[in-house]
Amino acid sequence: xxxxxxxxxxxxxGGFIGSHLTEELLRRGAAVRAMVHYNxxxxxxxxxxxxxxxxxxxxxxxxxxxxxxxxxxxxAGREVAFHLAALIGIPYSYKAPASxxxxxxxxxxxxxxxxxxxxxxxVVHTSTSEVYGTARTVPIDEGHPLVGQSPYSASKIGxxxxxxxxxxxxxxxxxxxxxxxxxxxxQSARAVIPTIxxxxxxxxxxxxxxxxxxxxxxxxxxxTVAGFLAVAAAPATVGQVVNIxxxxxxxxxETADLAMRLVGRQVPYAQDRVRVRPKNSEVFKLxxxxxxxKKLAGWGPRYSLEQGLVQTIGYLKGRLSxxxxxxxxx
Numbered sequence: 001x002x003x004x005x006x007x008x009x010x011x012x013x014g015g016f017i018g019s020h021l022t023e024e025l026l027r028r029g030a031a032v033r034a035m036v037h038y039n040x041x042x043x044x045x046x047x048x049x050x051x052x053x054x055x056x057x058x059x060x061x062x063x064x065x066x067x068x069x070x071x072x073x074x075x076a077g078r079e080v081a082f083h084l085a086a087l088i089g090i091p092y093s094y095k096a097p098a099s100x101x102x103x104x105x106x107x108x109x110x111x112x113x114x115x116x117x118x119x120x121x122x123v124v125h126t127s128t129s130e131v132y133g134t135a136r137t138v139p140i141d142e143g144h145p146l147v148g149q150s151p152y153s154a155s156k157i158g159x160x161x162x163x164x165x166x167x168x169x170x171x172x173x174x175x176x177x178x179x180x181x182x183x184x185x186x187q188s189a190r191a192v193i194p195t196i197x198x199x200x201x202x203x204x205x206x207x208x209x210x211x212x213x214x215x216x217x218x219x220x221x222x223x224t225v226a227g228f229l230a231v232a233a234a235p236a237t238v239g240q241v242v243n244i245x246x247x248x249x250x251x252x253x254e255t256a257d258l259a260m261r262l263v264g265r266q267v268p269y270a271q272d273r274v275r276v277r278p279k280n281s282e283v284f285k286l287x288x289x290x291x292x293x294k295k296l297a298g299w300g301p302r303y304s305l306e307q308g309l310v311q312t313i314g315y316l317k318g319r320l321s322x323x324x325x326x327x328x329x330x
Contacts, residue, residue: 001233004029009075009120011035011065011111012084014045016186017126017179021082021225022047026054035074035085038062046186065107068114075114080232081123083111086159089190090130090152090277091330097151104155105162112166112174120173124232125163127178127241128156129217129286138249139289142178142241149281160241167239175237177228180245180288184221184308185315189329193218193309196256197316200263202325207260207267210275212253215285217245220308223301230297237296245288246301255305262309275328 008025012018013034025032036044044060063070065085075081087093087103108125115123132140133147148154166172183193192209199207219227227244231237250258253269260266276282293299316323 001229005031007031007033007077007079009033009035009078009081010084011074011082012086014047015084016046016188017182017221017224018084019046019050019186020184020221021084021228022058023050023054024225024229026058032057033059033061033074033078035065036060036062037085038064065110066102068110071110072114072117075111075118075120078118078120079122081111081115081120082126082228082232083108083123084126086126086156088152089330090150091190093150093152093155094278095330100151100155101158105158108159108162112162112172116166116170116172122232122238123172123174124228125159125174125176127160127176128153129178129180129243129245129288130283131157131160131178132286134283135285135287138285138287139247140243140287141289142243142292149283150277173238175231175239176241177231178241178243179224179227180217180219180243180286182219182221182224184312189323192252193255193259193312194316194323195329196259197263197313198320198323198325200259200265200267201313201317201320204325205267206270207256208270208272209252209256210272210277211282212256212269213251213284214282215249215251215287216255217247217249217286217288218255218305218308219244219246219301220303220311223303226302227293227299230293230299234297240292240296242293242296243288243290244293244299245290246305247288247290248305249285249287250305258306259309259313262306262313272328
């Protein structure tokens, strides 16, 4: 798809994936309206660090996805919308579940309603592989049952069903992109890969983690962004859920072992019980079946876990002061 001049809305544009997506759209010539979360300091999240030459072509709108009036203004006049604004930390969802319902469910309702009224011609709603819970069959395709094993995943299941309902009830041209475990530069330390790498780079005498045995399908952020763009461009994805993942499953321990080799430090493991999810909430295995993405959108991963880790480690080396490697980031 030729994105030059296409009027695009990105919600959650200041976040980890959202900032990478916004930059790629700007590089491709899209007319991007980037919605960032309002704050008194006037900061735009990770977009503060985007090349100023790119940002001169970006329209920033700061507000809150839970405000329907603000969202309606943000969606006005847009042709394509990418909805990424969400609360995403699983441990924090145990502490503040109402916040997740408010942002992830009500916020998604506001975006869908605004896009319907604005006659947006394609909406890409962001899901998560966490909605599958622990895999019953692997690899996981889009027909796998949805299981709310945390308040976070439950809120995303609700949001996903709202997106489906707006397509079925009102004909909204919405597609749901369901990325597996995205990682890469800018990811916060609440995620496992930055947690591992920053501890190793900081010289910590041991690697302190929660459970080491859960299996994850790590997908480099550039591949996730390419997946979003492919889903948006493909007419066949309307009304569909599309997995975005590498198709390679690795345990947390295997991931940490690989990071140690790439960083050049071998340290012992130490388990912090606070970092372990409640027994019935832990998702033990996620492994993506991305054949639908290939069939409908022509998408497939380009980066291996190793290639992505090399780039992530290089980034974190220069940003270590932005992290708190000795603390547990909820």
